[in-house]
Amino acid sequence: MRTDEKVDLLIAGGGLGGCAAAMAACSRGLKVIMTEETDWIGGQVTSQGVPPDEHRWIEEFGCTRRYRDYRDKVRETYRNNLNPREQKEQLNPGNGLVSNICHDPRVTLHVLNEMLLPHLLTGRLQILRSTRVVSVKKEGNKLQTMTLLNVAAGTKKDVDARYYIDATEAGDILPLAGMNYVTGAESKEETGEPHAVEKADPSDIQAFTYVLGMEYREGEDHTIPEPNMYSFWRDFHPEIWPDKLLSFFAPHPITKEKRKYTLIREEEGFPLWEYRRIFDGSQFDLDSGSGEVTLMNWPQNDYFLGNVYDVPEEEKGRNLYQGKQLSLSLLYWLQTEAPRPDGGKGYPGLKLRKDLFETEDGLAKAPYIRESRRIKAEYTVVEQDVSPDFNGGPAGRKFADRVGIGSYSIDLHPSMAGRNYLDIKALPFYIPMGALIPKDADNLLAGCKNIGTTHITNGCFRLHPVEWNIGEACGTLAAFCIERDVKPKEVRKDQALVEMFQQELKEDGFELEWPFES
Template structure:
């Protein structure tokens, strides 16, 4: 099969790349390992983590369309009490559009529908990349396998985007990459380690969905590893892991959490709540629904890429058991304000992810393999300690903007949180381009960041912008018969490409008052 662009991975970056490339007339082949597109916002169960200006600026036009369609879907299908432009379906604390992952799945398919219906976009679900044919610095062909039917397909294209959650194309194509934490000598970063550590990778998480139905009993069978996780007390933790105590991400001091809102403590229930029943006029007696993606179910006992298949399966299993054990602890042993124990009315919502165990279809991966890029984003680029204005480094080759703090979760090397300020930043084109290959682009969390700057570039709007820029760049290169590195190196071509991005709804600068 021959197409214009192969996108490996149907997450947010992959979907955005497909939308951009198809809108520019390219024929696209996209694969996804699960049976859901959308990645972190759907199959991984993470409502959008966004910056405070997102309602007005700070994302691409297509990302804003996606957000608007999420709200519109609820307003169309429910009797919403107050349908306003800032309507938040879950009334969650983490986002202005905390919502059910199935709604994002619907919206993404709706946006891709024109291209799917005409076969301009060929989408293969449950499909994994298994081999790459590479000659010198050029990928010629990729082979994929459907994990259900075991059928294989070979696809040729002039360009490829790695939009997988863990940078799976990189080792198969022998593209140089970095794993874990760099050293101060390598990056000059204030918060880098004295010595590099490839095992210093952020925790991953298996999210689950739960509803609260007061007065009912929905207690699940005791998970197989419950006793282990019940007694587990990490050295970096102020209490047992299954408790309402965890380190404060910034101060590391002992922080108290609660399940529901009380006079003291941080209310976990409201953090990633995706359905607030009080927002709707309902005929059915439904309860609030939230997603469990909390400090207490971050898994950091081992990694799941660049390890043996046996270790990978072990850590995936243990991570699932951690989330189920935390849920069971909440049902049976969590201390209540009235002096009792447990909330048996918590109901595991298997239907939300359409999985037997109620867990998300795949683990939420915070940190992937990262390309050795033409430009690597370092802490100095985004830190207020190194930049005089209100934004980070304004790259000449910028292809978008984003904002989030440097938010690193506990690592597999035993390091605690690192949560420090980062300025609103720009996305450099050079970070999307691997040094040692000419026709592959990094389309999500695998761009040229460091372990530290990954903490602010890994969020939803930034991943979308990265992927969408990849699709636009491939179209520009095919149109002008040039390669991506030439676009970056030639000032006239770069200016022309950036102007096309602006016309297509990309924001390449923050508002004037930010500078």
């Protein structure tokens, strides 16, 4: 087969995991190509518009040094380009409720490009935007070649790499390489998880969401044209929902009871506006009259009527379109029909900020996909590894081959099989190396949400700092294996190599211990 280029490492996917993998691998001298389907790197925090979901200790510990540098650079960007009224060490640009660092997706785009720039300037890294993998040649357990398609130009190139990382949002390399993988929910018999379903259901996949950004300008009218599917979504009342989807009521994620939401903060109800607010102008001395800006990633625009992978292209296209129509319909409903506390209807001052994502329709460049295809891994993390019901200490199972730490509750959104939320406690956890290594490939690593978790544990492993840690560990492991001419499985099986690798991780700023563990 013709080969256009040879590199040490090819990273498919330029999200947080892919970018972190590239930083780690390039810093160790590897020659790397990273692809990205959109024209923005950064994945869930940029092209998908989801501000960082993080744990309560994130300002002190619980992430890699590079992730902490990234967070510091986000704040530094605001300080350098705007004028904060107060010099807060922990500046939260949006004063959003979901994170201590709710911010504009374009800021992370700037920061990631800056962090990767040294590797671009030295020629160690190529970033191929608007590019995806369209075919994979695999012989036995070894991936040989990937064919890349530049979607904008319509050109293809074949790349050979010594190692590959699948950091795509949906584990796209797995079917292309003919590998074994899992989708949806495993059965209780398979995993022994208390909250698993009785019968495995590959279609039991969490909703995806098309995010949009909006600014509120009181007294102005920015009503968008009525979306094509507005009448459908306005009247849609899912069986698992306590009211119409386009309403200020939804199931409480934990109790499933009817929960009241509000747009702007009221005496009762959860304030959606503040939830993922990314710009609070009152914190800055500004010449312009900029309003507050928030991102719409709410219960009301979770799309769970169909999936976007492992389905025919026509069905994928239909679900992407309907997901976009749902988000636009929610905005139109808010502008025209949403009940206000004063008895009126609608907030026409809500302005769709098309500039946030640089898209014609104002929606994020890509849907936020919560649940990916998942590798059949050397080790699969199950509920028992992270549940307080199965672990007596302050943290979950402490794997001997751990390559990082993370923390989040098990948070599953409504699924395409008609199941409701599952939101249960999880202890601070450890990331096992075995979860990054597929059983049926020797030179491929999982660098995103496609690692060896179950449907349930995906709910706590899919968040920003964990994805970053996973990707960064994969980039480091690929370099470690190339330097020593060993395979990832061989590293994991040799405790001396595991400890050598862990020492290198710690020297590079990885945290492998929770400080409160005795």
